[in-house]
């Protein structure tokens with residue numbers, strides 16, 4: 001039986017629709033327009049594309065987009081001064097500094113200078129700690145998107161065996177904490193894990209977030225398991241040109257899995273949708289209002 005394909009593009013459009021409804025309500029009932037500030041330092045081409053897409057989608061759901069594009073030579077002190085200004089600005093509810101920052105700037109110092117209540121990336125150590133202790137946190141966007149898709153597909157995740165492959169601060173670790181919060185039995189696997197195939201074969205849920213193209217073959221997957229592929233890797237096509245692939249070998253995994261996210265069109269579109277969801281959540285909390293249901297962890 002071929003796996004159900006989890007359509008992240010359609011799901012992300014639904015999430016953006018919900019965000020737009022909440023934004024309209026905040027405007028109509030409270031006279032508040034959520035604002036997201038995105039800071040880009042330098043001219044990394046991939047970052048420029050991300051930042052442009054974030055700004056475009058922010059405006060599309062009715063929020064204010066504030067973009068700060070700084071020279072690659074901007075000093076850390078100048079960047080910290082901008083963050084301080086955005087922290088103090090009541091019209092800014094979410095702040096994101098696009099990573100990576102240039103080498104002369106310490107990314108952790110910048111992230112931890114953002115007001116945790118405005119940290120819509122969920123990278124500030126306070127939010128990491130809140131998530132790790134099961135308290136209300138701003139949750140990193142990609143793992144939040146994965147969780148939303150898993151909840152939508154399964155309803156309850158309670159008691160399921162989940163294996164997260166990859167231990168990054170941005171995806172692997174927060175994903176594991178979110179799955180634990182939904183009462184999964186969670187294993188974090190990584191490059192030093194002994195007998196990775198056997199570990200993955202025990203999983204009802206596999207989240208692959210390693211950044212290695214097509215690393216997980218179908219014969220590692222337990223029949224009927226759900227496979228969430230966070231990878232976005234560009235590889236050469238034999239006939240010339242390139243194509244995007246995930247961290248799992250899609251064709252062989254789709255033959256065995258119960259459900260699978262494709263690349264592209266799976267997890268990818270959910271990341272910006274969740275950034276917008278986090279911005280609405282931050283705006284609601286800043287104004288003493290309940291965060292929208294279904295858009296938070």
Ligand code: GUN
Nearest residue numbers: 096097098099100121141
């Ligand atoms: N660079 C690549 N992904 C991300 C992300 O999710 N947030 C930020 N701030 N930078 C990134």
